[in-house]
Amino acid sequence: MVDLSIEIAGMELKNPVMVASGTFGYGREYAEFFDLSRLGAVMVKGVSSEPWTGNPVPRIVETPSGMLNAIGLQNPGVDYFLEVDLPWLRGFDTRIIVNIIGRSVEEYADVAARLSAAGGIDALEINISCPNIKEGGIQFGSDPRAAARVVEAVKRATHLPVIPKLSPNVTDIAQMARAVEDAGADAISLVNTFLGMAIDIRRRKPVLANVFGGLSGPAIRPLAVRMVWQVYEAVRVPLIGMGGIMDGADAAEFVLAGARAVAVGTANFIRPTAALDVLAGLERYVEETGLSYAELIGAAHPRRTARQEPTRPEANQ
Amino acid sequence: MVDLSIEIAGMELKNPVMVASGTFGYGREYAEFFDLSRLGAVMVKGVSSEPWTGNPVPRIVETPSGMLNAIGLQNPGVDYFLEVDLPWLRGFDTRIIVNIIGRSVEEYADVAARLSAAGGIDALEINISCPNIKEGGIQFGSDPRAAARVVEAVKRATHLPVIPKLSPNVTDIAQMARAVEDAGADAISLVNTFLGMAIDIRRRKPVLANVFGGLSGPAIRPLAVRMVWQVYEAVRVPLIGMGGIMDGADAAEFVLAGARAVAVGTANFIRPTAALDVLAGLERYVEETGLSYAELIGAAHPRRTARQEPTRPEANQ
Amino acid sequence: MAETFVTAVVAQRPVAAGHYELIAAHHPALDAVQPGQFINVRVARPGSWDPLLRRPFSLYRRFANGDWSIVYRVVGRGTEALARLRPGDDIDVLGPLGRGFVKVPEARRLLLVGGGVGVPPLLFLAQTWQGQAEMKALLGFAEAGLAFGWTEFAALGIEAEVATDDGSLGHRGFVTDLLENQLNRNEWDGLYACGPRPMLEAVARIACRAGVPCQLAFEEAMGCGVGACLSCVLPVRTEGGVQYQRVCREGPVFWAEEVYGHG
Amino acid sequence: MAETFVTAVVAQRPVAAGHYELIAAHHPALDAVQPGQFINVRVARPGSWDPLLRRPFSLYRRFANGDWSIVYRVVGRGTEALARLRPGDDIDVLGPLGRGFVKVPEARRLLLVGGGVGVPPLLFLAQTWQGQAEMKALLGFAEAGLAFGWTEFAALGIEAEVATDDGSLGHRGFVTDLLENQLNRNEWDGLYACGPRPMLEAVARIACRAGVPCQLAFEEAMGCGVGACLSCVLPVRTEGGVQYQRVCREGPVFWAEEVYGHG
Ligand SMILES: Cc1cc2nc3c(=O)[nH]c(=O)nc-3n(C[C@H](O)[C@H](O)[C@H](O)COP(=O)(O)OP(=O)(O)OC[C@H]3O[C@@H](n4cnc5c(N)ncnc54)[C@H](O)[C@@H]3O)c2cc1C
Ligand SMILES: Cc1cc2nc3c(=O)[nH]c(=O)nc-3n(C[C@H](O)[C@H](O)[C@H](O)COP(=O)(O)OP(=O)(O)OC[C@H]3O[C@@H](n4cnc5c(N)ncnc54)[C@H](O)[C@@H]3O)c2cc1C
Ligand SMILES: Cc1cc2nc3c(=O)[nH]c(=O)nc-3n(C[C@H](O)[C@H](O)[C@H](O)COP(=O)(O)O)c2cc1C
């Protein structure tokens, strides 16, 4: 069997296939379907200082080859996570990446500090798609300076690798990536969901109670691959690619675009063992190429030196 | 039969269903399938001062519920259009909206002036998703000031209604919309395609010769509806909504989000009579609501006064 | 334990206007399914990601050879796709999921109240608990053309009273009218219901007033069906106050008071 | 004139490893289809937008009752979906599209050169022009297991020579070897070919050297299939210099010199 083990942000992963935050809970549900130790890493659902209630229902709606969600970051808070879920998760031989959320820079730093103190966590992923209540609800994720401030604060609060997760709802994803890299990011996750909405034409109202939701699933894959490609040309830190990965071939697209690891999100809902299927497919693909996994990372780029002549972003229809 | 006639930017349309630029050529091909006089308007393929060759093949690739195109704005130039296609198109009783492209502000103004002088055209749609060669290839469509400059220049060059078409690849679509409205736009088209890419994992190269392409089709519908919704809350000019409209129900979503008219794009490729099917479905829908078409425009918004308390753009998963 | 499996469609038959019973071949994964539990069915063909999500359905009945069925109403793209399946086609199923109805051991006489496509889990309950309690079914539909299931109850030896909104079959009015009638008699010591939300709320109110223990099966838009995505939540009264619980995991069956309180 | 229509699948049969002939019921839209023209087939089920685009296929043959067929090789999601169709299923077709092969009136002896899934339009040509000219077919495949069509040519009374890359059937080597043999004899006054791009280029070179008029049918990734989207262009030598032409509209058939020049 081909070796897909890889190092990312100082973590040794047995394989580069993770499950994406918010699509895998804290692992319990899918542990009924397979052994979590087979995953490269589990990225747990976003955790905040205090419990968050989340949004009213409907929280999801299906769209063509995709789905919108507006869960509202419901979570039981960091204390509950540390007491109940983390000890259980540690029973598996996999990396545990905790996704953290906050409504102010201080909240992010606070969660980071409390998680780091606990031990048993391998890295922190920062979800910067939260509204910044101190600055009028604009998302941290759409302002490079705000994103950088969060990353810097979290870096100061933890010794763990810090992995900001970029929102795709920006004009210039490379600029966001450079901002968080300069702020000390050890790796970058991309992408989070695309802001969308659906309207119930019978009720003549938005379907989601929250009006807007985040689009995920196969529909967004070409957009996510493009962003990984652009960010790969803009930064040196390793990338974790995600967005519509359903099988090994999809994962290979992300790797060739420049992702060092990949995460499986919405696909878990369709097949509880989707992440294992992605892993098996990726292994088969790597084997067929005759190359090593490391050689395939970014291999679709004409030249692979970072920060040189990025491909010009025009659709040009 | 319910009356869907509507006025937009000073044009009386027999119905609000148009066909989107670049998906309908200059009308000849689909005229073999139905009478173009049944359409509210035809938005013709982008026209430039001189002929453009377009990109090498492959120019398209299918993605889940969508397609990427990188045609490269191939077109025979404004003179050919005026001589060959326009006279033919005028034979139909429909509005003719000419989509214009340029690589500099001057080129846009030049095409606009030449088209306006010719007569027989009802409005100009400005495709601002072109690379601005004078400013390093950054798209006009991603910089509010550059977009405004194009709109102002075109307004000065023509007496026709001017309809900028927004690129969705921006952080803040409402800001772009306000910029072009302030620059004198008579209506706004949205959205153009989303920048994406696909990788051929066998060849380990981008599928498209141009690397990047624009994503269209049902996959983008929830993103496009969201943008129409946001822009409706930000400006007063009428909106032409498009992005993945496949049937009357999809069109109704755009209308309820705030579009005064809609355009059918990729769907034409799947069913040459798609625009007529959309029209029939929309008529049926309007009839079922018992309301007038005008009453349905923006009807899904909680409050409909423009520029007041826009809905907060957060996915909030 | 839930699993994903593929089995064969054995037959489809119309049971009411726009309603079909889909019979599928035995699969051991469903041998221990409890009434009120559900399955999540993939409706797109292999290789297609549209429609993307699975669709939840309750089991309707089990046949002697282990085959099982669902009854679905065609309401959208997913159920239209199901209606196109033919005998021999594969069907991709995830299940059994959720927590089903609880049989209160001392309960001897059970009332089953079903509305529309809420009827299936009650037939499955009747079939599963047959002989363990005396049961009576009250079934509500909009009109005669949409009614189904009463002959299946009858075949189990369970009386089924039907109400239709327009009186085209059985009682004219709501199934809750039938329920009030029954509960006035004070003969019932357990109530199990599934149907549209307003019906469930009315049933809860009536049951509470009558002091009869009552379990309700809920529906909510679902992403994963297994408890991972937090799409399908319902505010439920717990010791720690009102909390969102997952219809797919803690539910779909809840006690009436958990959801609607006392009265 | 092209139109969109739905007709029934009559039968599917394997014709080679991973290749199927799909026979569909007569529809008047295809009565006047010319060899080399193609149809654009929707592969997603109604109500599904994935896979989104139609797939282009050449006609393979027409039956006495008007039924017609295509032969396709399963290479991806679209052709996998086709392979799942069963007799009685609907198939949604747009066609006939493009410009087919031109029969040069004075040409009496025609050579047909097909490679792999390029064979179908040549069989359709042979069937359509049967009796109007003497024809011989040269068919190339990677290996015996992938070969099809030669018995159908034989049934039309047309001799078909086969080449396989590995020699497992017929000549060991390329179909262009067979072509060089034939053209050395100077007996042919028209050449029609369809197959992979390198084969077409080789055929063009050989034909040019031999001075035989040669038409080639091309493939290119397509959006609309009707000429509206400009996806499918091919650089073609015209009076105004090299220009992009549309494979779906000006093509799929072009004269060899138009595409490859002279030599
Ligand atoms: C636990 C459970 C058991 C169910 N059992 C049955 C049953 O036995 N028979 C039956 O006919 N129906 C049942 N339903 C409802 C059934 O799931 C929906 O009718 C079906 O999903 C509609 O799919 P569609 O694509 O045809 O409709 P669409 O309206 O096009 O579906 C769009 C989306 O909305 C969701 N959705 C639509 N209606 C419902 C609903 N009522 N509840 C939850 N999600 C919905 C779909 O799952 C899908 O994601 C059950 C629902 C749940 C949650
Ligand atoms: C005019 C014409 C006639 C054709 N006739 C035949 C025929 O008779 N028999 C046959 O087996 N094949 C034929 N092909 C090729 C056939 O269209 C492709 O094999 C088919 O589209 C593959 O679809 P897929 O989804 O299985 O493959 P995928 O690779 O998954 O398809 C993805 C996309 O690429 C496009 N594509 C893939 N391969 C080709 C190709 N070779 N040419 C053009 N587009 C392609 C598809 O249409 C689709 O949009 C023809 C192509 C053209 C243009
Ligand atoms: C239901 C749902 C909940 C999610 N919750 C979170 C979250 O809490 N934190 C986060 O960073 N991303 C969250 N995401 C985003 C995913 O982690 C992932 O970035 C995105 O869905 C794209 O991948 P996919 O298309 O494979 O799902 C969520 C996605 C979904 C579908």
Ligand SMILES: Cc1cc2nc3c(=O)[nH]c(=O)nc-3n(C[C@H](O)[C@H](O)[C@H](O)COP(=O)(O)O)c2cc1C
């Ligand atoms: C093949 C193709 C070519 C296009 N060419 C143009 C163009 O020349 N000018 C333009 O403004 N938009 C162009 N578009 C964008 C469409 O007009 C439309 O904005 C977009 O496709 C979204 O709508 P849809 O999803 O219905 O296709 C093109 C789209 C496609 C698919």
Ligand code: FES
């Ligand atoms: S459907 Fe995902 S938690 Fe219930």
Ligand code: FES
């Ligand atoms: S496929 Fe659209 S022009 Fe040929």
